[in-house]
Amino acid sequence: MKARIKVTLKDGVLDPQGKAIANALGGLGFEGIEDVRQGKYIEVELAESDPDKARSQVTKMCEELLANMVIENFSFVLETA
Amino acid sequence: MKARIKVTLKDGVLDPQGKAIANALGGLGFEGIEDVRQGKYIEVELAESDPDKARSQVTKMCEELLANMVIENFSFVLETA
Numbered sequence: 001m002k003a004r005i006k007v008t009l010k011d012g013v014l015d016p017q018g019k020a021i022a023n024a025l026g027g028l029g030f031e032g033i034e035d036v037r038q039g040k041y042i043e044v045e046l047a048e049s050d051p052d053k054a055r056s057q058v059t060k061m062c063e064e065l066l067a068n069m070v071i072e073n074f075s076f077v078l079e080t081a
Numbered sequence: 082m083k084a085r086i087k088v089t090l091k092d093g094v095l096d097p098q099g100k101a102i103a104n105a106l107g108g109l110g111f112e113g114i115e116d117v118r119q120g121k122y123i124e125v126e127l128a129e130s131d132p133d134k135a136r137s138q139v140t141k142m143c144e145e146l147l148a149n150m151v152i153e154n155f156s157f158v159l160e161t162a
Contacts, residue, residue: 006122021123024146030138032128041087041122042102047113057111065105 001046003058005076007067008039042066054078082127084139086157088148089120123147135159 009015015037022036044061048054055078062074090096096118103117125142129135136159143155 008122008124018123021146025125025142028145030142033125034128035124035126037124039122039124041089041120042099043089043116043118043120044106044114045116047115057113061106061111064109066102 001049001051001054002079003044003046003054003076004079005042005044005058005062005066005074006039007042007062007072007074009037010071010073013071039072040066049080051078051080082130082132082135083160084125084127084135084157085160086123086125086139086143086147086155087120088123088143088153088155090118091152091154094152120153121147130161132159132161 017038018036021038022033025033025036044058046054046057048057058076058078062076063069067074098119099117102119103114106114106117125139127135127138129138139157139159143157144150148155
């Protein structure tokens, strides 16, 4: 089973990397860029085949390692192989 | 209109950051982690409201700046605000 995890900064948390991307896009001539936020995308391949167990395992992984819960949110979808 | 972009390493490209995450998860006691791949997740808020124009604009952004087409793939979905 594969988990596709997105980790994003919470609203209100400054995102200098996103701002840098927005500036770079402007410099390349792209117009109408209103905001850019950068996050992380992580794919985890799990041996677990039970969706409920996989879901609780991935939630724990995000809370303990993948996301900094003070400033980041996470969401994920599970996919059967 | 918002574009949610995922940039991932192509198959076969080494991903030391993913390996480090897999090792760290193992060290935290998580079992059955078969593989981890890390990518980037980028949200771009566009002034453009025409889906076709937005799609071609975002594709160009990915090819020119957001993804390194030699080693990375990208995919995105568009969302109306």
